Amino acid sequence: MEATYTPRLRKQYKDEVVPALMKKFNYKTVMQAPRLEKICLNQGVKGSVADKRLIDDAVAEMTLVTGQKAVPTLSKKDISNFKLRKHMPIGCRVTLRGTKMYEFLDRFIAVTLPRVRDFKGVNDKSFDGRGNYTMGITEQIIFPEINIDKVNNISGMDITFVTSANTNEEAYELLKELGIPFKNIKKETEEN
Numbered sequence: 001m002e003a004t005y006t007p008r009l010r011k012q013y014k015d016e017v018v019p020a021l022m023k024k025f026n027y028k029t030v031m032q033a034p035r036l037e038k039i040c041l042n043q044g045v046k047g048s049v050a051d052k053r054l055i056d057d058a059v060a061e062m063t064l065v066t067g068q069k070a071v072p073t074l075s076k077k078d079i080s081n082f083k084l085r086k087h088m089p090i091g092c093r094v095t096l097r098g099t100k101m102y103e104f105l106d107r108f109i110a111v112t113l114p115r116v117r118d119f120k121g122v123n124d125k126s127f128d129g130r131g132n133y134t135m136g137i138t139e140q141i142i143f144p145e146i147n148i149d150k151v152n153n154i155s156g157m158d159i160t161f162v163t164s165a166n167t168n169e170e171a172y173e174l175l176k177e178l179g180i181p182f183k184n185i186k187k188e189t190e191e192n
Helices: 008-025 053-066 098-115 168-178 185-191
Strands: 036-044 071-074 089-096 133-137 157-163
Touching: 008 098, 008 168, 036 053, 036 098, 036 168, 053 071, 053 089, 053 098, 089 098, 133 168, 157 168
Parallel strands: none
Antiparallel strands: 036 089, 036 157, 071 089, 133 157
16 A cells, blocks of 8 residues: 655644644644645736736746646726726636645745745734735745746735634744744844
């Protein structure tokens, strides 16, 4: 019988993160511990109305970064000031679940975030009140999968971590235990 592949972060979640969360929040069962459900990446493409190739490039880049086919996002209504018609492609998105989600998160924490210029940690103020966390990236070239020489225009993207946590505190602890390097505001103010 063949051994099945388990991502490193999924194993870490089961062996280390769940016991830590159970101890901190006094959960009675393992099923009460919050878990990461999906990661959504969304990229708006500036100038896509004039040049349709920009959407194809963005979809190809996001597919490279995530390892899963990205889909173009379409406009919902006509806006004459922007020369925008209904159902025109204006960006791209991809939703990761399961093994691909854990693989992306592992690469994101270990390889991509350290490539950010002047990186001091991820802002911990972007929780939505329901246990989800959204962060913005200003340049897509921080991903090692993207060849900088072949990039036509630099654009950012939003990454949303959707968790099963009920509060921001639970989601913060879950993501911190998984390895996302949050800024420590208290330490920064004490040092200054």
